[in-house]
Amino acid sequence: MIGGRRPQLFCDGTPYQWSVDVPGQEASNQRHGRVSPLAATRRSESATPMIEHVVIVGGGRVGRHVAEQLGDEQYTVTMVERNPETCERLTPTVGQVVEGDGTDPDVFREADPGEASVVAALTDDTAVNLAICEMARELAPDARTILRVAADGEQAYGYRSFVDDVVYPAAAGATAAVNRINRV
Numbered sequence: 001m002i003g004g005r006r007p008q009l010f011c012d013g014t015p016y017q018w019s020v021d022v023p024g025q026e027a028s029n030q031r032h033g034r035v036s037p038l039a040a041t042r043r044s045e046s047a048t049p050m051i052e053h054v055v056i057v058g059g060g061r062v063g064r065h066v067a068e069q070l071g072d073e074q075y076t077v078t079m080v081e082r083n084p085e086t087c088e089r090l091t092p093t094v095g096q097v098v099e100g101d102g103t104d105p106d107v108f109r110e111a112d113p114g115e116a117s118v119v120a121a122l123t124d125d126t127a128v129n130l131a132i133c134e135m136a137r138e139l140a141p142d143a144r145t146i147l148r149v150a151a152d153g154e155q156a157y158g159y160r161s162f163v164d165d166v167v168y169p170a171a172a173g174a175t176a177a178v179n180r181i182n183r184v
Helices: 037-045 061-072 084-090 105-110 126-139 154-159 169-183
Strands: 017-020 027-030 053-057 076-081 096-099 118-121 144-148 165-167
Touching (some): 053 061, 061 076, 105 126, 118 126, 126 144
Parallel strands (some): 053 076, 053 118
Antiparallel strands (some): 017 027
16 A cells, blocks of 8 residues: 555556656656557557557446457557456457546546547446546546446436537447348
8 A cells, every 4th residue: 555545556466657757847657668568569560650549448348349449440548447357358459458446536647648639438337437528628628528328318418518429339239220220
């Protein structure tokens, strides 16, 4: 414990290291080149530079699929996931994984939201996702925020000033099914 708090760890159990970026500035959390082998391979094989950094909070079915597809499209992805077992499964396929509660500002900052062009709150809890989008607007005002909603009628949360886009997986699945039915 550090100052009564559990130190933040990489999924392999090693602690994050703190350093000073520029003399006179506050210390910031640096990963000191700790990137999964998959991410390092993508970076070295890519002839074009990474276009966007995306922070995804929630490594369940939706978050995992989004991260995998974005990784295939040459985005850098940082996933924040609180479940250690899920974190272990994500590490080989997602560029960077931060283990911890994404609603904790200290954990969220470890994902480097200030460098992100998009913050996607994709947990299966709408209230948690709203909190993440609100925090993202404060810490990364230029990043687009994406809110996953879990139930019918919650799409209206998209009208909040800190939410740019809303994703409702059940409605998206229904739309995809109708499109396939109509193809016949």
